Amino acid sequence: MIKKVLSFCFFYFHLTAQAQTFNGTGGAIPDNGNSVDFVIPVNGLPSVIDSGFGVETVCINLTHSYDADLDIALIAPDGTQIILAASVGGSGNNFTNTCFNQNATAPITQGNAPFTGTFKPMGILGNVNNTQNPNGNWTLHILDTYPFADDGDLIDWNITFGNNPAYANPFKQSHLPIVIINTNGQTIPNDPKLTAQMGIIYNGPGIMNQLTDTPNTYNGFIGIEVRGSSSAGFPQKQYAVETRDSLGNNLDVSLLGMATDNDWILYAPYTDKSLMRNRLTYELSNQMGLWAIKGRYCEMVLNGNYMGVYELTETIKRDKNRLDIAKITPADTVGDELTGGYIVKIDRIGGPYWNSSFPPDQTNPDNNVMKYQCTEPDAAEILPVQFDYIQQYVDSFETAMASLQFFNLTTGWRKYADDESFMDYFFINELSKNVDGYRLSTFFHKDKDSKGGKIKMGPPWDYNLAWHNADYCNNETTTGWAYRITDNCSADLSFWWKRLMLDSQYKNKMKCRWLTLRTTVLDTTNIFGMMDSMVNYIGVAANRHFNTWQILGSYVWPNPSPLANTYAEEIQQTKNWIAARLTWMDNNLPGICNPAGITEVPKIEVITYPNPVTDALHFNYATAHTRSLQIKIYNAYGACVLIKPLQSIAYQDIAYNIPVNHLHAGMYVLQLIENDFVVSNSKFVKQ
Secondary structure (H helix, E strand, O other): OHHHHHHHHHHHHHHHOOOEEEEEEEEEEOOOOOOEEEEEEEOOOOOOOOOOOEEEEEEEEEEEOOHHHEEEEEEOOOOOEEEEEEOOOOOOOOEEEEEEEOOOOOEHHHOOOOEEEEEEOOOOHHHHOOOOOOOEEEEEEEEEOOOOOOOEEEEEEEEEEEOOOOOOOOOOEEOOOEEEEEOOOOOOOOOOOEEEEEEEEOOOOOOOEEOOOOOOOEEEEEEEEEEOOHHHHOOOOEEEEEEEOOOOOEOOEOOOOOOOEOEEEEEOOOOOOOOOHHHHHHHHHHHHOOOOOOEEEEEEEEOOEEEEEEEEEOOOOEOOOOEOOOOOOOOOOOHHHHHOOEEEEEOOOOOOEEEOOOOOEEOOOOOOOOEEEEEEOOOOOOOHHHHHHHHHHHHHHHHHHHOOOOOOOOOOHHHOEOHHHHHHHHHHHHHHOOOOOOOOOEEEEEOOHHHOOOEEEOOOOOOOOOOOOOOOOOOOOOOOOHHHHHHOOOOEEOOHHHHHOOEHHHHHHHHHHHHHHHOOOOOHHHHHHHHHHHHHHHOOHHHHHHHHOOOOOOOOOOOOOOOOOOHHHHHHHHHHHHHHHHHHHHHHOOOOOOOOOOOOOOOEOOOOEOOOEOOEEEEEEEOOOOOOEEEEEEEOOOOEEEEEEEOOOOOOEEEEEEEOOOOOOEEEEEEEEEOOEEEEEEEEEEO
16 A cells, blocks of 8 residues: 555656756866866756656757867766767857757757757757656766867756656667667777677577667677777767677677677768768679678667667788788798788878888878888787888888889889789779778788788778768769879879879789679679668668768768768769769770780880870879989981970879970870880870
């Protein structure tokens, strides 16, 4: 009888509880990379908040001169964290009387700065109404993700509890694996990794996975940290995960059928609204024979919050089940054992590196050096003698590439590098028109000499800004070459790629390789079939993803126009772009595929245009040093009719324009001479 009375009293109090607003003060928002918490103590409410009584609205007033820099979240007393707004508003200012309510019509992602009015938050506000006790500290957590640039202040904020609470996320089951991570209320840092728990639920193909199921693929400890550069500023974060035992030691496991290891990535396709740009790249690469990481689509729940579609992937590592090259140990200091295997990265530097002896092809004079970082063996394992070896080997390769006889089959660049891997890597970057290609997230590797021992490009990595998903450096167009990015914006990349386009045999062999791939892996039907399979596999999970991240039809950096309003439209637009890109590459890839058995003499090939010509002859040439450079033009009788010195800038692919309007009509030969060495003879007709 006493239990019934108590239950009735609680039920009556729950129904008659009045809406109540709690107010909090503000303060400065740090611009130094550190977050700040503003706390409202709440008391006097029922001991449980749920679908009958709970949080209704959160309102903020703040000033900031670049709203998109801010991540703003609500943290409940039990540690549940809800993203209110992140990376919205672009360069606009301020949140003025801005309220977040689950029942609002417009999501915050579709609003404009200065934000004023009521918006649907980016996270599911109702997830705090999870039967927790609301009496305690509620926290507004703010992080300026772009430090040392823009200042701001929180003026005030408030939180309202009432009888029309925000509803919880209805996510309960999925045909995809479900990844559940619990940080026990702690915020995941960029570095170092935070100890947390992870469970993975996967019952097999065709069987639904319930959120209430006991994790059966993995259920244990992890270390986790936010990863990425520009992507770290997105509200859907991606994470580096390390599986661990109870003592914090690395624990090698197989996850969802992938090779046993302890290093994993939870990739968030936030800015990639197709949800597949990375996976499409890696699958095509594997079909071409260019090894790429495996991955599995999943849906993720973090601290009780549904976070959308993710991809659990492998990392780039040396392993017999990943990148299968030799392992170097501390004992490998001489002979064949010293020669491999190594993995080298071109990217933002995060460990020991060396400077190339050869400046990059670039348009930014502030940075005139290429940096190479060895990631395998990593910084903690590599010995000085091993570091020196791979540095000297790469230097020898670049020296050969820079030489006048770089195209020589015996002594040129092929002595140190595998040409087919360069071709396939080129195709992947160019077909996808990867804005980061060749200069960021770029890997190459070298096995020991007894196993081939030459530099091979790859594995490919990080293509979320490829396949028509970057609106800068002319990358949104279907025309033009990604390796010529310096024609359109300031960027640094190795001088190799433009130099290779002077090697006649490389271009001809590359043309043959392209024609073969276009009838197999890179056949349009094959590519579109892979995309359709991925769409079908992701299925209704895409709806949940975009209901959570309401970004379809909204600009997310650096999405190009036009912006798709539906997921199906995003896929179709991507297909249309790929089809046009394939056609452009078919028509513009240099080289001539020679029939088998025809002996070809490799040479430097300089292509003059237009041909025939009336006024001015054009050609491009990339020198490898600042050298003496001149042209001579001979008429059909062998008489020299023009000698002209040319400007030469090291590693720059310069477009030369030679006036020829004074020449009589007829056939001519243009001879390009570098340091007294004739590098090219090109015929042209003067009209």
